[in-house]
Amino acid sequence: MEGVDLSAVSLRPFxxxxxxxxxxxxxxxxxxxxxxxxxxxxxEEALATxxxxxxxxxxxxxxxxxxxxxxxxxxxxxxxDDRCRADIGYGVAxxxxxxxxxxxxxxxxxxxxxxxxxxxLRIQAFVGADNKASQRVLEKAGFTxxxxxxxxxxxxxxxxxxxxxxxxxxxxxxAAAD
Amino acid sequence: MEEQKQKTAPTSGGSSGGGKISLRPLQLSDVDDFMVWAxxxxxxxxxxxxxxxxxxDGLAYIAGTALPHPYFRAICLDGRPVGCLSVTRNEDRMxxxxxxxxxxxxxxxxxxxxxxxxxxxxxxxxxxERPELERVEAIVYAENKASQRVLEKAGFTxxxxxxxxxxxxxxxxxxxxxxxxxxx
Numbered sequence: 001m002e003g004v005d006l007s008a009v010s011l012r013p014f015x016x017x018x019x020x021x022x023x024x025x026x027x028x029x030x031x032x033x034x035x036x037x038x039x040x041x042x043x044e045e046a047l048a049t050x051x052x053x054x055x056x057x058x059x060x061x062x063x064x065x066x067x068x069x070x071x072x073x074x075x076x077x078x079x080x081d082d083r084c085r086a087d088i089g090y091g092v093a094x095x096x097x098x099x100x101x102x103x104x105x106x107x108x109x110x111x112x113x114x115x116x117x118x119x120x121l122r123i124q125a126f127v128g129a130d131n132k133a134s135q136r137v138l139e140k141a142g143f144t145x146x147x148x149x150x151x152x153x154x155x156x157x158x159x160x161x162x163x164x165x166x167x168x169x170x171x172x173x174x175a176a177a178d
Numbered sequence: 179m180e181e182q183k184q185k186t187a188p189t190s191g192g193s194s195g196g197g198k199i200s201l202r203p204l205q206l207s208d209v210d211d212f213m214v215w216a217x218x219x220x221x222x223x224x225x226x227x228x229x230x231x232x233x234x235d236g237l238a239y240i241a242g243t244a245l246p247h248p249y250f251r252a253i254c255l256d257g258r259p260v261g262c263l264s265v266t267r268n269e270d271r272m273x274x275x276x277x278x279x280x281x282x283x284x285x286x287x288x289x290x291x292x293x294x295x296x297x298x299x300x301x302x303x304x305x306x307e308r309p310e311l312e313r314v315e316a317i318v319y320a321e322n323k324a325s326q327r328v329l330e331k332a333g334f335t336x337x338x339x340x341x342x343x344x345x346x347x348x349x350x351x352x353x354x355x356x357x358x359x360x361x362x
Contacts, residue, residue, distance in 0.1 A: 036272075081226060084342055084350050121350055122342040147338020151312040151359055154272040159312060164355075168342055 004065065004099045006176075011061040011073065011108050014054035018062055019046040021069040022054075025093035034131045034155070035091055059113060063092060063105040070096045073109045077120050085122040086113075097133070106141035107173050114169040121169050126152070129161040138165045142173045188254075189303050199295050201251040201303070204244045204262055208252060209236045211259040215284035224322040225282065226346055249304050253283060253296040260284045263296060265304045265314060275312040277304065281328075288324065294331035301332065305360045313359050317343070320352040329356045 014022075023046040025031045032039045040046050054060050054072070063071035071092035078085050088109070092102045114120060125143060127134045139145070143165040152162045188202040204212065215221045216230040216239075230236055244250045248267035252259035261283035268274050279301070283293045301314050316334065318325045330336070334356040343353040 081345050084345050122340075124340075144341075145338075146340050147355060149315075149337055149355065150335075150357060151275060154275060159275060164338065164340070166341060 004096070004101065006100055006104045008065050009101055009104045009108070010064045011105060011112070012064060014050050014060065014062045014069070014072075016047065016050055018069040019043055019050060021093075022046045022050060022072075025071060025091060028094055030094050031091050034128050034134065035089065036155070037091075059086075059116060061109070063090075063101065065096065065101065070101065071105065073105055075109070075113050075117065075120075075123065077117050083119045085124060086117065086120045088123050088125045102134075102137045103140045104176075106137060107176070110141065110167055110173050123167045125165045126162045127165060128155065129163060135163060135165075140174070141167070142171060143167045144171070189251075189299050197255040197292075198257075199292055199299070200254045200257065201263075201296060201299055202254060204240055204250060204252040204259065206237060206240050206245075208259045209233060209240060211252075212236050212240060212262070215261055215282055218285050220285040221282050224319050224325065224346075228347075249277070249300075249307070251296075251300060253281070253292065255287065255292065260287050261293065261296070263300050265300065267308070274310045277308070277311055277314050279314050279316040291331065293325075293328045297328060297332040301358055311360065313357050315355060315357040317353045317355060319346065320354060326354060326356075332358070333362060334358045335362070 020043065023040055023043055026037065026040045026046060026049070029039050040049065057074065058077055059075035061073050062069040063073060071090065073088065073090040076087045076089070077083065090102060090105065092105070110123070113123065125138055127138065129148065144167070146164045146166050149162050149164055151159050153160055188200045213230060213233060213236050216236055219229050222229045244262070247264055250264040251262065253261040253263060261281065263279065263281035265277040265279050267277055279297065281293060281297060304314065305311055316329055317340070318329065320339065326336070335358065337355045337357055340353050340355055342350045344351055
């Protein structure tokens with residue numbers, strides 16, 4: 001039993017008024033641990049990030065439960081020869097883990113983003129080999145694991161093996177378990 | 179660990195079918211040899227570029243791309259350039275562990291193990307020269323079976339198939355990711 005009404009999950013653009021909610025997850029080391037982001041340390045940093053990164057972003061959405069922002073999903077499209085592919089990143093506040101929120105947010109993303117970014121045919125996610133929770137979220141949302149990229153990049157000072165997952169515009173999101 | 183008198187002294191290695199393979203920087207004076215493989219549609223078939231049509235474009239490529247490149251080498255057979263290869267360098271500290279290999283060999287020299295030997299030599303050299311490099315990777319289009327065999331012979335591991343990875347010449351292509359680690 002997951003404990004949250006997933007129909008209350010929605011995606012919308014970020015607002016300046018999300019700053020406190022944003023800080024509560026982007027300021028949490030447990031959430032940013034597997035992300036490129038440095039953990040935010042103040043409301044000012046949260047405001048600056050929303051204003052300078054989230055709002056002008058090609059495709060970044062606040063993940064909301066009701067009207068409360070509890071996470072984010074970002075899509076970074078490539079350009080030129082790489083325009084058919086886009087990288088996805090996401091994070092959810094710790095108190096919303098294990099309730100199906102991230103999976104629901106990804107499903108909603110996959111149903112919207114290909115219409116918004118028509119050049120994009122492939123969405124891919126790089127996930128740490130030890131980040132089992134995120135691997136499960138991607139698999140439940142219908143991503144295919146393409147392979148293990150050995151010693152691919154550093155994350156917070158540690159050289160990482162990363163799994164590469166993908167979802168194509170022609171792939172089908174599996175039916176929800178609930 | 180050999181001592182090199184110059185930073186870019188030629189690397190010599192094995193021989194194949196009676197020729198000695200070596201690597202050295204590509205020079206402007208190599209342009210006529212360069213044009214042999216650069217104008218070849220068989221070579222360009224699975225590459226991002228169209229066959230070259232003008233010697234001036236060849237000179238521009240050597241001057242603008244090959245000469246300033248962090249690692250760009252002519253593949254030489256008995257001292258004469260018959261192809262080229264390169265390994266990129268990422269300036270970002272978090273990505274500097276990784277470099278991408280590209281190569282091209284004149285079609286008249288295919289099927290003799292030359293590309294595989296050149297790749298082996300280049301990978302060994304670039305791992306020696308760049309201590310921060312942990313991984314050399316290569317992205318090869320799914321239809322390019324010959325290039326996949328080159329990488330397998332050169333000791334690369336095939337890590338996976340990346341569907342609809344890149345647009346080449348107007349078409350979206352599937353590609354295989356291959357890699358070789360400094361510890362392999």
